[in-house]
Amino acid sequence: MRNTWVIGNWKMNGDLAANAALLKDIVAASFSGSANLAVCVPFPYLAQAQQALAGSRVLLGAQDVSQFEQGAYTGEVSAKMLKDFGVALVLVGHSERRSLFADIDEVVAAKAWAALTAGLTPVVCVGETLEEREAGQAKTVVLNQLKAVADVVGAQGLTKCVLAYEPVWAIGTGRTASPEQAQEVHGWLRVALADMAVAQIGILYGGSVKASNAADIFNQADVDGGLIGGASLVASEFLSIAAAAS
Numbered sequence: 317m318r319n320t321w322v323i324g325n326w327k328m329n330g331d332l333a334a335n336a337a338l339l340k341d342i343v344a345a346s347f348s349g350s351a352n353l354a355v356c357v358p359f360p361y362l363a364q365a366q367q368a369l370a371g372s373r374v375l376l377g378a379q380d381v382s383q384f385e386q387g388a389y390t391g392e393v394s395a396k397m398l399k400d401f402g403v404a405l406v407l408v409g410h411s412e413r414r415s416l417f418a419d420i421d422e423v424v425a426a427k428a429w430a431a432l433t434a435g436l437t438p439v440v441c442v443g444e445t446l447e448e449r450e451a452g453q454a455k456t457v458v459l460n461q462l463k464a465v466a467d468v469v470g471a472q473g474l475t476k477c478v479l480a481y482e483p484v485w486a487i488g489t490g491r492t493a494s495p496e497q498a499q500e501v502h503g504w505l506r507v508a509l510a511d512m513a514v515a516q517i518g519i520l521y522g523g524s525v526k527a528s529n530a531a532d533i534f535n536q537a538d539v540d541g542g543l544i545g546g547a548s549l550v551a552s553e554f555l556s557i558a559a560a561a562s
């Protein structure tokens with residue numbers, strides 16, 4: 317039986333007051349569904365979120381991690397530092413990191429390795445651009461992105477990861493992959509994982525998931541929940557999506 321997850325990715329949004337209200341509402345709901353919940357907050361708010369989530373079942377996540385352990389890497393945040401703030405999981409290879417900050421496959425793999433080494437769960441994000449999809453390359457792209465991480469962390473490492481499929485063309489655009497499109501890609505990923513004898517890891521879908529479309533997407537055989545951007549900034553939306561995954 318695979319775990320299901322609903323992970324909020326706040327991206328570069330929020331401030332102390334807004335975060336306090338959002339976290340309070342999420343915790344106060346005492347979510348009782350079966351899905352595992354987490355929120356990935358900006359680095360400066362890790363301490364705030366750690367405190368607000370203490371004693372709740374909502375896990376704390378970060379949105380990125382350095383590939384390096386420590387040293388002269390100005391601006392970087394190590395996996396060990398994240399551990400110090402009670403972080404349980406961290407996104408690696410989000411498409412915005414890949415496209416805007418040059419996180420190439422090798423860097424994503426190194427970040428996944430750094431996270432695993434520190435005892436964090438990497439949420440490894442993969443996904444194709446619209447151009448790649450229209451060129452019939454979606455399968456090759458996502459499988460290559462997965463392979464780049466597998467080559468570094470191995471099957472053993474992958475069993476400790478969560479995977480997230482996020483078609484770049486569906487992120488923040490309001491344009492969601494159809495449940496069938498999501499399932500098709502999740503199916504490719506599931507087969508590739510099975511070929512590596514990695515059976516039980518969750519594969520989440522991300523890209524314009526809302527309370528109104530979550531159930532249809534999560535009902536697909538190989539979709540194990542979602543990585544939620546915009547809708548995770550509204551407690552009621554986030555909680556409804558969590559309920560749809562449970």
Ligand SMILES: O=C[C@H](O)COP(=O)(O)O
Binds near residue numbers: 486489547
């Ligand atoms: O990490 C989340 C994804 O980028 C999806 O974002 P979105 O739900 O705002 O489209």
